[in-house]
Each structure stands twice: as structure tokens, then as C-alpha cells.
Amino acid sequence: MVFFFQNLINALQWGSFYALIALGYSMVYGILMLFNFAHGDIFMVGAYIGFGVATGVTALASLGAIVLPNWLILVLTIIISMFLTSFVGILVERLGYRPLREAPRASAAITGLMIGIILETGNLALLGARRVRFPSLIESTTYNIGGVYVTNKKIMIVGVSLMLMLALHQFVRRSKYGMAMRAMAFDHVVLPLMGVSINTIAAMTFAIGSALAAAAGILFGIAYPVLDPYMGIVFGWKAFVAAILGGRGSILGATLAGFLLGFIEIFVAMIFPSTLRDFIAYSIILLILTFRPHGFFGEPYSARLRL
Template identity: 85%
Template structure:
């Protein structure tokens, strides 16, 4: 039984990352109906920016110039990195997506894929082949709760991701900008006629999605402190699966699907030989889509689909 709860904790942490990254995917996907295949790499860039800021602050602190406690550095890092990475997202939108708004959707997906490759290779060319270690900002503490090991990092990661998810949900459902976004998702042809600029909404969508990716990147760095240029690929594709699985137009759905995918992977590895993890986990995903062809919360397709 202890094993079950232990894996529950494990799955919560792993699912948090998939959920946070899936949120960014889902934003772009639900509102602009685009696949942003560069998202996994924006996540990587966010982690690296976070690494840079954290290293800078830690160095400053060690010189006594700006003696901040670790947790404050972490909070600052997350905030600044989210801010900076949102510009990366807007840049990606400007270069790769805006010129292609009238083009087939798949073409925009390809530009996203290519921007992703440029970000990876650019990182490799700039920083070299060295892996970097994300600085340990908070002292790791492990609590043994009846045979279940929980660390303070895990708790923090799960909390932060849930808070960010809920905040995004509030933003989208309660604010005026959120309403504009939902309207855009509902009908991207009519809404611009109502005086809402599609460019602004697109920029905002990418910015928010990228900021969330940056937050995920930093938390990822805290949990798995080895950063490398290709770190976003596999997580990115898995989050893409989660975002679509959640259903179009459902941001909370994407987050839930992210957690679900995390649970599937972890528990398949627990119950079956872990060798078969991918095989079984993705067979489950496939089956889910066979029986729920529009994801968990998605609406059936309308004829407006631009392919």
C-alpha cells in the first residue's frame, strides 16, 4: 500500500510538469487552433533563462551584494524568467505564426517545429555541449510519512503548478481579456469585427503560454537539475498529447490530461515490467481516443476547422 501512495506522490510531481507545459500548448491550440511545436523548446529556453538568473542572483548573494534567501531567489527567478520568456513566445508568434495565419494549419506547425530546432541548435552553438546544473536554491528536506517519502520540493512543485493552473483558469473565465480569448476560440472570423485585434490576442496567448512554460522549466530544473538543449523535446511531445487529449477549448482539461498522462506512465511502470511502459501507456492513450474521439472535454468538430 505504501508503494501505491509513494507512486501517487511521484505521479503528482511528474504530472505537474506535463500539466504546466500542456497548458501552454492548450492556450495556443484552443484559442488560435494552432499546434505550437516550438513550445517544448520554449520550455527549454525558459529553463535556461531561469538558470542564468538564478546563477546571477546566487553569485550576487555569495558576494554579499544582495544577500537574499534561497526561496526568495527562486520566486524572483520564476517571475523574471516568466516575464522574459513571454517575449520569446511573442517573438516566435511574430516570426513563425503571424505570417502564416491564412496558410494551412499544418504549415504553421512546421514553422513551429523548425523554430524549435533553431532554438535547440542555437543553444548548442552559443553555450556549447556542456550540460548545466541548475543551482540548488532550496535546501532539500525529505519527510518520511509512514513509509512514503515526500520532499519539500515535490510539495512546492505540485502546489505551484496547481496555483498557476487555477490562476490561468480565473484569468480566462473572469477577465475581459480572457473573454476576448474565449470569443476568439469560438469564432476567429467574427470577433475581429467586434473590435478585438486578433494580433493582440495571439500575442497575449503566446506570451501567457510561454510564461507558463518558463515556470515549468524552472520547476523542472529544481526537480531534475540537469539542463541540456534537447531537454524539451520528449516532454514537449508528451505535453502535446496531453493538450489534445484534454480537448479543444478546455484549458482545465489540458491540465487534467497532463496529470492523467503522468499517472498512466507512473502506474504502468509500477504494475507492469517497466520495459513495457511506453508501449502500454500509449496504447491506453490510443484507446481513450478511440472511445472519446474528441478528448475529455472537447466539443465535436465543427465545419470551421481550417486544415
């Protein structure tokens, strides 16, 4: 039982990363009906931006220019990096996807892959082919709760993730932009006639998705402090699986499926040798999709009518 709860905690942390990234895939799909295949690499860029910001802020603090407690450095790092990475998302939308909005979906998908490669190799060119170490912003403390070991980092990671998801939920439900996003899933022609700018909403969606990916990147960096330019590929693919599993365009679905993916991976690794982890985990997901091809919360129809 203790063993189970130990893995549950690990699965929650692991699932947080997937869920945060999957949200970006799902939101963009929800409004533009395309998958932004560069999203995994935006996660990577977010982690690197977080690395830069954290290093910068820590350096300033150690020089005595500013006196800050560690937790505040962490909060600042997350906020500043999310803000900066959102502009990467806006740029990707503006330069990569907007010119292809009316193009066949395949072209847009390929664009995503190319942007991904550009981001990876751009990072290589900029920082060189070495891994960087994410600064440890908070001291690790381990609590023993009835035999289950929980670190403060794990609590922080899960807590911050849940907070961001809740904020996103509020945003979509309560702001006019969120309402416009939901309507944009149905049409791009009528919405402007109600005074809504499609381009603004698209840019905003990319910005939010990228900011969430950046948060995931930083949290990942805190848990596993080694970053490399290709870290976004596998993570991006897996989060993409979560987005599909949750149901394309569904925010709740992406969140739950992200956590589910984390659970499946961790619990498979708990029972089977870890080399078989992904093999078995993704076979299970393949099986789920066979019976529920449109995911948990997706809509059964695939073609949406446009004017």
C-alpha cells in the first residue's frame, strides 16, 4: 500500500508535465483544427528560457543587487519565463501558421515539424551541443508521511500545475476571450462579424499554450535538472498522445489524459522492467483508442461545417 502511494505521488508529478503540455496541443486544435507539432520544442525552449532567467535572477541575487528569498526567485522565474515564452508562441503562429491558415492541413502539420527542427537546431547553434544544468532554486526537503516519501519539490510541482490548470479553466469560462475561443471551434467566418478578431484570439491561444509549456519546462528542470535541445521531442509526442486521448480540443480531457498517461507509465514501470515501460504503456493507450477513437471528451464527428 505504501508502495502504491509512493508511485501515486510520482505519477502525479509525471502526469503534471504531460497535462500542461497536452493543454497547448488541445487548445490550438480546438480553435484552428491543427496540431502544432512544434509544441514539444516550445516546451524545450521554455525550459531553456527558464534556465536563463533562473541563472540571471540567481546571479543578481548573489551579487547582492537584490535580496530575495529562494521561493520568490522561483516564482519570478516561472512568471518571467512564461511571459517570454508566450512571445515564442505568438511568433510561431504569426510566421509559421497564419500564412498557411487556408492551406491544406498537411502543409500546416509539416510547418510544425519544421519549426520544431528550427527551434532545436537554433538552440544548438546558440548554446552549443552540451547539456545545461538547471539551477536548483529550492532546497530539497523530504517528508515522511506514513512511510511515503514526499519531497517539497513534488508538492510544489503538482501544486503549481494544478493552479495553472485552474487559472486556465477560469480564463476559458469567465473571460470574453475564453468564450470567443470556444466559439472559434465552430467557425471562423461568423465570429469576426460579431466583432471578434480571429487573429487576436489565435495569437492569444498560442501564447497561453506556450506559457503553460514553459511552466512545464521549468517544473521539469526542477525535478530533472539536465536540459538538452532534444528533450522536447519525446515529451511532445507523449503529450500529443494525451491530447488525443483526452479528446481533441477538450481542455478537461487533455488535463485528465495527461495525468492518466503519467499513471499508466509509472504503474507499468512499477510492475514490469522499466525497459518495457513505454512499450506496454502505449500498447494500453492504443487499445483504449481502438474502442474510443475520439478520446474521452472529444466529439464523435470529425468534420465541422464552415460557411
